[in-house]
Amino acid sequence: MAMMSGAQMLVRTLEDLGVEYLFGYPGGAVLDIYDALHDSKKIHHVLGRHEQGVAHEADGYARATGKVGVCLVTSGPGATNTVTSIATAYMDSVPMVVITGQVGTPLIGSDAFQEVDTIGITRPIVKHSYLCQKATDIPKYLRQAFYLASTGRPGPVVVDVPKDCVRPSVKFEYPEPEPVKMRSYNPTTQGHRGQVRRAARMLAEAERPVLMLGGGVISSEGSEEARALARMFRLPVVSTLMGLGAYPGSDAQFLGMLGMHGTYEANMAMDKADLVLAVGVRFDDRVTNSVPKFCPAAKIVHVDIDPASISKTVEADIPIVGDAKTVLSQFLDSAGEQKLSCNAKAMDEWWGHISKWRAAKCLAYDKDPKVIKPQQVIESLYRATGGDAIIVTDVGQHQMFVAQYYKFDTPRSFLSSGGLGTMGYGFPAAIGAWVGQRSRPVCLVTGDGSFQMNIQELSTCRQFHIPIKIFILDNHTLGMVRQWQMMFYRGRISWTDLNDNPDFVAVAKAYGHEGQYVDDPSKLDAAIDAALSKKDSLVITDIRCDTDAKVLPMQQGGGSMSDMFMSEA
Amino acid sequence: MRHVVSILIENEAGALSRVVGLFSQRGYNIESLTVAPTEDPTLSRCTILTTGESEEIEQITKQLHKLVCVLRVTAISEEPEGGLERELVLIKVPTPNRGIREDIKSIADIFSARIIDVSAEVITMEYVGSSQEVDNFCSTVLKLSDVLEVVRSGVLGIARGNHCMHS
Numbered sequence: 123m124a125m126m127s128g129a130q131m132l133v134r135t136l137e138d139l140g141v142e143y144l145f146g147y148p149g150g151a152v153l154d155i156y157d158a159l160h161d162s163k164k165i166h167h168v169l170g171r172h173e174q175g176v177a178h179e180a181d182g183y184a185r186a187t188g189k190v191g192v193c194l195v196t197s198g199p200g201a202t203n204t205v206t207s208i209a210t211a212y213m214d215s216v217p218m219v220v221i222t223g224q225v226g227t228p229l230i231g232s233d234a235f236q237e238v239d240t241i242g243i244t245r246p247i248v249k250h251s252y253l254c255q256k257a258t259d260i261p262k263y264l265r266q267a268f269y270l271a272s273t274g275r276p277g278p279v280v281v282d283v284p285k286d287c288v289r290p291s292v293k294f295e296y297p298e299p300e301p302v303k304m305r306s307y308n309p310t311t312q313g314h315r316g317q318v319r320r321a322a323r324m325l326a327e328a329e330r331p332v333l334m335l336g337g338g339v340i341s342s343e344g345s346e347e348a349r350a351l352a353r354m355f356r357l358p359v360v361s362t363l364m365g366l367g368a369y370p371g372s373d374a375q376f377l378g379m380l381g382m383h384g385t386y387e388a389n390m391a392m393d394k395a396d397l398v399l400a401v402g403v404r405f406d407d408r409v410t411n412s413v414p415k416f417c418p419a420a421k422i423v424h425v426d427i428d429p430a431s432i433s434k435t436v437e438a439d440i441p442i443v444g445d446a447k448t449v450l451s452q453f454l455d456s457a458g459e460q461k462l463s464c465n466a467k468a469m470d471e472w473w474g475h476i477s478k479w480r481a482a483k484c485l486a487y488d489k490d491p492k493v494i495k496p497q498q499v500i501e502s503l504y505r506a507t508g509g510d511a512i513i514v515t516d517v518g519q520h521q522m523f524v525a526q527y528y529k530f531d532t533p534r535s536f537l538s539s540g541g542l543g544t545m546g547y548g549f550p551a552a553i554g555a556w557v558g559q560r561s562r563p564v565c566l567v568t569g570d571g572s573f574q575m576n577i578q579e580l581s582t583c584r585q586f587h588i589p590i591k592i593f594i595l596d597n598h599t600l601g602m603v604r605q606w607q608m609m610f611y612r613g614r615i616s617w618t619d620l621n622d623n624p625d626f627v628a629v630a631k632a633y634g635h636e637g638q639y640v641d642d643p644s645k646l647d648a649a650i651d652a653a654l655s656k657k658d659s660l661v662i663t664d665i666r667c668d669t670d671a672k673v674l675p676m677q678q679g680g681g682s683m684s685d686m687f688m689s690e691a
Numbered sequence: 692m693r694h695v696v697s698i699l700i701e702n703e704a705g706a707l708s709r710v711v712g713l714f715s716q717r718g719y720n721i722e723s724l725t726v727a728p729t730e731d732p733t734l735s736r737c738t739i740l741t742t743g744e745s746e747e748i749e750q751i752t753k754q755l756h757k758l759v760c761v762l763r764v765t766a767i768s769e770e771p772e773g774g775l776e777r778e779l780v781l782i783k784v785p786t787p788n789r790g791i792r793e794d795i796k797s798i799a800d801i802f803s804a805r806i807i808d809v810s811a812e813v814i815t816m817e818y819v820g821s822s823q824e825v826d827n828f829c830s831t832v833l834k835l836s837d838v839l840e841v842v843r844s845g846v847l848g849i850a851r852g853n854h855c856m857h858s
Contacts, residue, residue, distance in 0.1 A: 241705060246716045250759040253704065270759060305858065306701060306762045430753035433746075 124296045128257030129158035129288035131296050132221070135261040137164045138299045139268050141192050143557050145170055145179040149196020150236060151223025154288040168557060168586060171578040173200050175550035177207030178576070181216050182554025185537045186512055188343065190217045190271050191554060197223040198236030201282075202243065206544055208278045209247040213541025214364060215341060217276035219267045220244075226286035227255065240282045249277030257287045261297050269302040274309030275428040276341055309427060313444035313452050321399070321423045321440045322456040325355055328397035329468035330419075330475075333357040334380065337364030337540070338402015338426060340533040344447030345369065348401065351453055355464040358476055360388040362403055363525055364540045371529030372509065377476065381409040382677045383522045386484035386686060387476055389677065393684035394475065395420040402446040404431040406541065415682035425449045484675050484688060485526055494643045496520060496595045496667045499650075500527035503565065503593065506650045511563045512537065512555050516548035516572030519601035522673040524567050534559075546575025552590045553579060563591060563654060570596040570623050580633035583660045591653045592662045594626055597669045605672050609690070630662040641666035693722070694748045695776060695848040698737040698755055699763040699856055702728050706760040710737060713758065719743065719751050723778075723845030734762065734858055740822075740846045763856050767848040775851055778825045779844040781807075783815045784836045794835050802828050813839065822846055 126134060132155055136144065145168045148156045159167060170176035173195045180191030191211075195204055201222040211218045225234040241251050250270050252263040260283060267279040325331055333355075339348050345368050352359050352375050359369045360380040369376055378385035380392055392398065398420045403409070405424075410416045413435055424431075424438035425446060432441040442449055456462075487497050500523045503513075509529055514537040515521040521538055530536045537555055539547040552566040573594055583590060595601075600618040607615055630637030636659050640649040646665070653661040678685040700706045707726055714721050722740040729736045741751065748766050755764045767774035786792040795814050799806055804818035818828045829841060850856070 242708070245705075245709060245712050251705075304759070307759050428757065430750065430757050434750060 125293040126296045127154070127158065127288065127290045127293055128260050128283075129154040129290060131257065131294065132260050132264065132283065132288060133158045133162050133165065134296060135264045136192065137162060139265065141165055143168055143183060144192050144194055145176045145183070145554065146194035147173050147176050147196065147200060149200050149223060151197035151200075151225060151285050152194060154285070154290055155194065155223070155283070157290065158288075168553075169582065170550065171581045172576065173203030174207050174546065175576045175579045175582070177204040177218070177220060178210065178547050178550035179554035179557070180218050180220070181207060181211045182514065182537055182551030183558040184211075184216050184218055184554070185551070186534055186555035187558035188341070188534065189558070190219055190268050192219045192221070194221045195223065196236065197225055197240070198238050201240040202238055205243060205247070208244055208280065210539050210542045210544045210547055211278040212247045212249070214539065215276045215337060216278065217271040218278040219264070219271050220278060220280045222280060222282050224253070224282045224284040227284045228286070230284065240280065244280050247278070248280050251280040251282065253282045254284060254287045257289075257292065257294050258297070260287060265299065265302050266304065269304070270307065274307070310429075310443045311427070311445040311448050313425065313442040313449035315452070317440055317442045318449065318452045319456050319460065321442065322453050322460060322462055324397055324421060324423065324440070325399060325453075326457070326462035326464060329465060330395050330472045331355065331357055331397040331399065332391050332395040333359045334362070334392070334398055334400040334403060335359060335365040335368045336362040336401065336403030338446040339365055339368035339450075340402075342402065342427070342445050342447040343533070344402070344450050345533045347447055347450035347454060351450055354454065354457060356469045356473070357399075358391050358473070360384070360392065362406070362409055362540075363538065365402065366525060366536045367530035367533045370531040372531055379525050380683070382411070383526065383673050383675065384677075385526070386482050386675055386688065387479040389675075389683045389686060390479045391476055392417050392420075393682055397421050397423065399423045399425070401425045401450060404428070404434070405436040407435070410436060411677045411683055411685070412680050417683065482688070489643065490668070491643060493668045494641065494646055494665060496523050496597070496671050497527055498643065499593065499595060499646065499665055499667065500524055500567070502647050502650050503567070504528045506647070506654050507563065507565065511535070511565050512559065514538070514548050514552035514555055514564065514566045516568040517543045517545045518569050518572060519597075519605065519671070519673050520567050520569045520595040522602075523595070526673075545572040548572060549576045549592070550579050553582060553588055556588050556590055565591045565593060567593050567595065569601060570594055570598065570620055570626075571600045573626075574623075577629070580629070580635060580660070584634045587658070589656070589658050589660050592660065593650070593653070594662065594664050595667050596623065596626070596664050597667045597671070598623065599669050601671070602673070604669075608670075609672070626662050626664040630660070635660040635662060637662040637664065639664045639666070692742060692744060694741050694743065695767040695774060695846055696739045696741060696748070696751065696755070697765045697767055697848050697856060698739065698761060699729070699858060700735050700737055701760045701762070702733050702735040703760065706735065707737070709758050709760055710739075710755065713754055714739070714741070717754060719747070723843070725845040725847055731858060736856075738846055738848045762858050765850070765856060767850055773851050773854065775849050776821050777819055777847050778822050779817060779819050780825045780829060781815060781817050781840075781842040782829065782832055782838060783813060783840040784832060784838055785812060786814050787812060791836055795832075798832060798835060802831070804828065
């Protein structure tokens, strides 16, 4: 039996759980853990430059790989700095374990130096959390944390480790790994067979069905099953922001993203559908518009692993609790057993309607020989990457343009803060993605506002040679807020101008990277190609874009799915 | 609508704060709350009296169940159907003269309340019943005399018959 200190057990437990990368930032309360980490040959530590960045890096790693992202920060400000990142991961159901240092147990509650109630502060934004009371809790809680983070509806788990639990002088027997069992936690993965059978029959009988896919399809690795089901019943497919990539964006059956900035055809199909099969979604308010007016003609079949997501906002006619991949394959089996096929005549007619909506070409926009349109940047990036890249975004107009104009053919290719809408998420998440997945280029599409919210991570990229390609859609404004001010606040521009941005090219160079500036539409393609050709360098491409571009279509607030502004007027 | 929700939780630090936090975080009401360890000391039983439409109660039950420290959740139906409810009240009244003392004594007899403490000028009674019975008892005492203090335990609930909440 190996005798180890709490800190050594912590490191050993992470190794035994298969952790290869640990994103972290040292500090007083975690000194002993860092000392033990110094001896680890299996865990590579990635040093961020701010704890918010550190935790977003773990998040980006998790989204890109499907593995649990792990980060380690110190007590007090170290822990509070991760709060935004934890909330981001919670809203988007990302498997993440956050290890926070804590003051020693005798000091807890005494307002000690760098003490905060981490468990209390993070309670509403975690799937679960643990406060270790003794060294031997560490392996047990960490194993449970990984199990919880990665099973059921994934989410972040915090493990708070007081300093006296990791004291190097006290040694314990290291408990060998064993499977985690928790009496109070048993997520349902198999869908109810009778419900699936009924729903499959409804799918075959439907005249205007839509398959709506969300992030759950990606986290359950259910893309193949979704594709097979869509093919079997000739279903039109729409996707939420979080679901992009679950179904190939370039496929003829894909109608695009739905919701506030969804395509005309996706939202019209939803509005006229007689059956919506919604898989791994939670009917967020950015998707439904006004709930009472949502899909008035449709029966809703709602598949999700979280029972609390079902009938929370949109009432489900057929609720099915289960893992998206498992339930989708149950649908395929059930359709096979019942010898079901689609209603061919009705489907011809339905696709006829959809073609008409598609002909509206809702994403068409006017180019200008003098000013770069943000839409054309995304189209150019799609062309240059051949669709084969991981695209990470921040939050705002650029994020919606990516969702609309980049066609994601594979899951885990689009990383974005959907639920919380965290500006500053993109850059560190892109770092995490690259750390976890180096076979494809990682591109960050960001805005001049968002990028400055975690710009310090340029240092991390320098240290670890992380060759991300950064494209700043630089419009000298907080574009999305400005869009609302222009459209709904009578053009009163209140504090959204960003005319005092730094010279981003000089910033790139100051951090030891490369940078280029482009404002001429005719040079855009060449600039993007040049950035992507530099395989080993981080390149910032500062792209001066049209300040007045709007994200369209846009649903009219309080309306139905079909109430959309197609143009600014 | 009034609902009694029974919850079986791990008897560990922070479990109750997760349950209570969920109510405040999602804007649900807590009218009363009681919690204590069960016959299995690793578990606690918590009874929450809440108000809301039945869809809201369904959502509360699901959200509670999602908490990792929660083993079982049941919304106990109203008293005559499937549920039993009891509440304890301690009530302290001033008894400045013999007449009032006599009145209080007879009220206690009528309601089968117990007098648990007597001093020269104060009587303390305990009474157990459904919330409505406790309401009745308290308002009757209030009509008859001044009241110095009322302490109610909050509702305890259990299902009728052989329905049990096991771990």
